[in-house]
Amino acid sequence: MSRTAVMEERRANLSLRGLHKRYGSLHVLDGIHLDVGHQEIITVLGPSGCGKTTLLRIVNGLIPYDEGEVVFRSERVAAPRPEMAMVFQHFGLFPWKRLYQNIGYGLRIQGRPPEEIDRLVRRYIGLVGLDGFENHYPSELSGGMQQRAGLARALATQAAVLLLDEPFGAVDALTRELLQEELLRIIDVEPKSMIFITHSIDEALLVGDRVVVMSPRPGRIRFELETGFGRGREIEAIRASDRFQAMRHYLWEALRHPDSDPGPVPDGVSLRMEVKP
Ligand SMILES: Nc1ncnc2c1ncn2[C@@H]1O[C@H](COP(=O)(O)OP(=O)(O)OP(=O)(O)O)[C@@H](O)[C@H]1O
Ligand SMILES: [Mg+2]
Structure with missing residues (x-):
């Protein structure tokens, strides 16, 4: 890869300013x-x-904002774009549509041919472990299954950017870990940019390349940590690492004291403080 191509790859493809x-x-x-x-x-x-x-709704072009801008690949975002897909905090499935139709929804909006929609819908239903439930309505699925469905629907659109709003917030701890592993496995094969919102410190560290911590409302970015765990990560190995434990403790203290300076970072952890306009 040429030097320009490498720089192109690293360039931010989504900027909030x-x-x-x-x-x-x-x-x-x-x-x-x-x-x-x-x-x-x-x-x-x-x-x-x-x-x-x-x-997230602003980034996805769903609601307007008052100042600043959202720029995706050098273009200002003002409406939903096919390159971005959102997984909603409360699933956002259509209760009157069966699983198969729910997952294919974004693809139909994109006007894809029926054979391609069928191939993609089946592929992602399989990847999130919902084979056999194609004809079920959301009310006939468990909370965890509805979360998987929300994820599959976003992945199926082949979007380059996924916006995930507490995508695993409504499931038990074990299912949550399984879903985290599944998501990491899927994006090892089909890499994407993601903004992933969570209330779980562990999840933020296990899934993120960078963890961004926001202040209480009005929301600002207080600081960011680089997790440094790389791709192909193994959740159990990360959990057992000293680095994980040190960052976890740091984040825990920072969230407990939302109005004070988070203090010095653990050895080897890279911290960026709030970026002023
Ligand atoms: N459509 C709306 N009209 C008026 N106020 C709103 C609207 N949507 C959100 N708010 C308010 O904006 C603030 C931020 O809401 P938001 O849902 O973005 O918070 P959040 O960080 O996602 O919270 P949570 O962690 O509980 O999901 C809240 O005070 C909420 O009451
Ligand atoms: Mg929210």
């Missing part, structure tokens, strides 16, 4: 700056109500 969002008099986002590199996974931690879902 000085985003502000207000709902009437409620100031929700207060100057968010974030660059998401090509195939980079960003996990976001922050207190409830700090504006995480709002942020």
Whole structure:
């Protein structure tokens, strides 16, 4: 690969620049700056109500913002784009559509030919372990299965960027770990850029290349940590590492004290403080 091509690969393909969002008099986002590199996974931690879902909806072009901009591959984002797919906090499945139709929804919107839709829908239903449930309605699936379905629907669109809003928030701890492993396995094969919102420190560290920590509302980015675990990561090996434990402790303390400086980072961990506009 040429030097230019390498630089092109590393270039941020999604940039949030000085985003502000207000709902009437409620100031929700207060100057968010974030660059998401090509195939980079960003996990976001922050207190409830700090504006995480709002942020994702803005990036996905679903709601307007007041100041700043969202730039994807040098173009300003103003409406939903086929290169981005969202996994919603509360699944967002259509209750009146069967699983098969739910997963194919984005592909039909994209106007793909029926054979291709069928191939992709079956592939992703299989990848998330829902074979045999094609004709079930969402109400006939467990919470974990609905989360898998939401993930499959986003993956099926072949989007280069996935926006995941607590995608595994509503399942038991064991299922959650299985889903984390499945997601990592899928994106080892089909790499993507991701913004992944979670309330779990462990999940943020296991899944993310970078963990971004937000302040209470109005949401700002307090700091970012590079996890440094690389691709092809093994969850159990990471969990057992000193680095994981040190970062976990650091994040735990930082989230417990949302209004104070998080203090010195553990040895070998790279920290970036808030980026001022
Ligand atoms: N459509 C809306 N109209 C008015 N206020 C809203 C709207 N959507 C969200 N808010 C408010 O904006 C703030 C941020 O909401 P948001 O859903 O982005 O938070 P969050 O960080 O995702 O929280 P959680 O972790 O609980 O999911 C909250 O105070 C919420 O009440
Ligand atoms: Mg939310």
